[in-house]
Amino acid sequence: MTSTTPRTIPQRTRSSRPNKSHSQGAGDKRSIGRNVVLIGLSIYFLLPMWWLVVASTKSNRGLFSGTAGPLWFDQDFNLVDNFLELFSQSNGIYWQWLGNSLLYAAVGGGGATVLAVLAGYGFAKYAFRGRTVAFALLLGSVMVPVTALVLPTFVLFSAVGLNNTIWAVILPSLLTPFGVYLMRVYAQDAIPDELLDAARIDGAGEARIFFTVALPLLKPAVATVLLLSLVSTWNNYFLPLAVLSDPKLFPITVGLGQWLQLSAASGAGQQLWNLIVTGALVSIIPLIIAFISLQRYWQAGLSLGSVKS
Amino acid sequence: MSLTKLRKPQNDDVTAAALLAPRSQRRSVITRRGRIGWAFVAPFGVTFIALLVIPLLYAFWLSLNTNTLAKGNQFTWFHNYGQAFTDPLFLEGARFVIVFSLILIPFQMLISLITALIIDELANKVARISRLLIFIPYAVPVVIGAIMWGFLYSPSFGPMGEIFGFFGLNAPNLLSADGIFWGLVNIVTWQWVGYYMIIIFSALQGLDPSLFEAARIDGASKLQIALRIKIPLVAPALVLILVFALIGTLQFFTEPQILRSLAGGAITSGFTPNLYAFNLAFVYRDFNYASTISFALGIVVFIGSYIFLSASRKKSGL
Numbered sequence: 352m353t354s355t356t357p358r359t360i361p362q363r364t365r366s367s368r369p370n371k372s373h374s375q376g377a378g379d380k381r382s383i384g385r386n387v388v389l390i391g392l393s394i395y396f397l398l399p400m401w402w403l404v405v406a407s408t409k410s411n412r413g414l415f416s417g418t419a420g421p422l423w424f425d426q427d428f429n430l431v432d433n434f435l436e437l438f439s440q441s442n443g444i445y446w447q448w449l450g451n452s453l454l455y456a457a458v459g460g461g462g463a464t465v466l467a468v469l470a471g472y473g474f475a476k477y478a479f480r481g482r483t484v485a486f487a488l489l490l491g492s493v494m495v496p497v498t499a500l501v502l503p504t505f506v507l508f509s510a511v512g513l514n515n516t517i518w519a520v521i522l523p524s525l526l527t528p529f530g531v532y533l534m535r536v537y538a539q540d541a542i543p544d545e546l547l548d549a550a551r552i553d554g555a556g557e558a559r560i561f562f563t564v565a566l567p568l569l570k571p572a573v574a575t576v577l578l579l580s581l582v583s584t585w586n587n588y589f590l591p592l593a594v595l596s597d598p599k600l601f602p603i604t605v606g607l608g609q610w611l612q613l614s615a616a617s618g619a620g621q622q623l624w625n626l627i628v629t630g631a632l633v634s635i636i637p638l639i640i641a642f643i644s645l646q647r648y649w650q651a652g653l654s655l656g657s658v659k660s
Numbered sequence: 661m662s663l664t665k666l667r668k669p670q671n672d673d674v675t676a677a678a679l680l681a682p683r684s685q686r687r688s689v690i691t692r693r694g695r696i697g698w699a700f701v702a703p704f705g706v707t708f709i710a711l712l713v714i715p716l717l718y719a720f721w722l723s724l725n726t727n728t729l730a731k732g733n734q735f736t737w738f739h740n741y742g743q744a745f746t747d748p749l750f751l752e753g754a755r756f757v758i759v760f761s762l763i764l765i766p767f768q769m770l771i772s773l774i775t776a777l778i779i780d781e782l783a784n785k786v787a788r789i790s791r792l793l794i795f796i797p798y799a800v801p802v803v804i805g806a807i808m809w810g811f812l813y814s815p816s817f818g819p820m821g822e823i824f825g826f827f828g829l830n831a832p833n834l835l836s837a838d839g840i841f842w843g844l845v846n847i848v849t850w851q852w853v854g855y856y857m858i859i860i861f862s863a864l865q866g867l868d869p870s871l872f873e874a875a876r877i878d879g880a881s882k883l884q885i886a887l888r889i890k891i892p893l894v895a896p897a898l899v900l901i902l903v904f905a906l907i908g909t910l911q912f913f914t915e916p917q918i919l920r921s922l923a924g925g926a927i928t929s930g931f932t933p934n935l936y937a938f939n940l941a942f943v944y945r946d947f948n949y950a951s952t953i954s955f956a957l958g959i960v961v962f963i964g965s966y967i968f969l970s971a972s973r974k975k976s977g978l
Contacts, residue, residue, distance in 0.1 A: 470704035477697025499958030503719030
């Protein structure tokens with residue numbers, strides 16, 4: 352079984368199997384059925400996004416009692432007003448949240464990638480004392496649930512006074528055992544030992560070998576680990592919710608969650624529904640664009656995880 | 661490792677190493693190389709110790725203590741764990757995530773497997789576009805996914821009435837105590853199926869087509885090829901997904917926390933173990949007991965996924 356396990360090579364392109372066209376024969380009834388299944392599924396997966404786009408053009412009143420129902424536009428087109436209101440609400444705190452999310456993702460996700468590349472390369476290409484034990488420890492930690500670390504991190508950070516600072520979010524994001532694991536698996540095959548030895552014989556130092564020989568070969572895996580850690584930092588909710596109390600430091604996820612809580616609190620609550628909807632739409636657009644334009648990278652990259660070690 | 665193949669000493673080794681016998685010269689290269697290996701791993705190692713090992717040890721220490729107004733801080737051994745495993749709130753939350761996993765994960769895996777098989781088989785324009793569309797929810801943060809679905813479920817401004825009415829049905833209230841289970845199953849499925857589908861799809865694309873050609877010549881149907889050849893060959897990807905899904909579901913937190921404000925009383929403070937730990941810490945300020953719950957949950961997830969992975973290791977070749 353092991354020998355037939357797919358080893359996905361990153362340079363594989365999407366249409367690398369020419370002998371597939373046989374299934375597209377005209378009049379194949381079952382193939383029509385399968386197309387319909389796919390279209391149906393696509394509609395289901397797209398429906399909430401469609402609703403979000405439509406709802407972001409409505410005022411608070413329109414959301415509750417629109418003229419055309421929840422899935423179609425109102426007579427009253429309120430998108431621009433909603434957008435302007437996002438700037439004025441609490442001195443434009445929404446944009447501050449968006450900026451915070453960007454900062455946390457860039458520093459946390461970027462830093463995590465740097466650490467993972469270095470460590471993965473070290474594990475793959477140097478036989479140092481304790482390597483086996485250290486790597487076993489790392490593999491075990493991949494299975495430690497992330498949220499199990501949130502409260503421990505919170506209590507530790509309150510002991511050292513780090514809570515309610517940007518570092519309380521950034522530092523824990525630097526840890527990606529899974530990224531190191533992916534990097535090691537990839538570096539093992541992508542960098543031939545002979546190449547490193549040849550560079551050493553030519554007198555290159557280890558640092559120079561890493562930057563000029565190894566790093567270019569690791570590019571696809573670097574892109575993958577970067578993408579995965581950017582997404583997980585951008586998505587982060589539990590950790591910032593626990594360690595931050597100053598609204599000015601919130602990432603977008605915690606901020607919108609708080610608006611939701613405020614609006615839902617009966618009676619005294621502020622009605623921010625239209626802002627939540629428009630804010631949610633604005634915050635996912637960059638990610639969706641990034642995913643669609645970087646398709647080539649994550650498609651090859653996500654499959655790395657399913658390759659055996 | 662083929663380190664011993666290389667004898668050439670590096671510059672700073674030359675003076676010392678040149679005087680020594682080849683054997684120890686070789687060793688000096690190896691230890692030097694080893695130190696460089698450690699240097700590459702060290703930055704990650706430091707964060708690993710500071711942000712994983714130390715917090716876990718500290719939380720474990722906290723979980724062994726009890727803090728009461730009357731007696732102050734006391735070392736109480738495993739008293740908190742005893743309390744946790746007889747605490748109806750914790751047990752109810754644990755029961756919920758287990759039942760939830762048992763229903764959600766097979767359902768999710770089945771949909772992503774079938775979708776991946778169809779997309780791999782069709783390989784036409786519809787397949788390429790729907791692959792992207794089905795994946796898009798993965799790019800949406802979980803918080804936003806939960807907010808969107810919460811609004812969609814809302815009887816006051818969601819379209820559920822319209823959609824079910826179209827099929828002549830009454831819309832269920834997925835934010836009520838009875839409906840919330842299925843409401844959550846739907847949200848998690850929507851968010852993750854695309855990601856799992858891509859993993860399986862990539863594994864399918866990596867298979868050697870000559871395997872199916874032979875079966876097809878022997879008269880095997882597409883269904884037989886899928887069941888007998890393709891699915892067993894992508895088993896490692898399926899195992900990986902199963903473990904990811906299990907780890908994720910047992911620590912269920914974000915979706916119920918977000919839906920809490922919309923779902924009224926349907927989501928209690930002990931709805932899932934993580935939600936319970938969070939509320940213990942931030943509402944009741946009981947960090948000792950919160951650490952206990954957190955730690956107990958972490959151990960259970962860790963042991964569970966470890967046993968599962970090593971049990972399936974032989975079968976799947978993972």
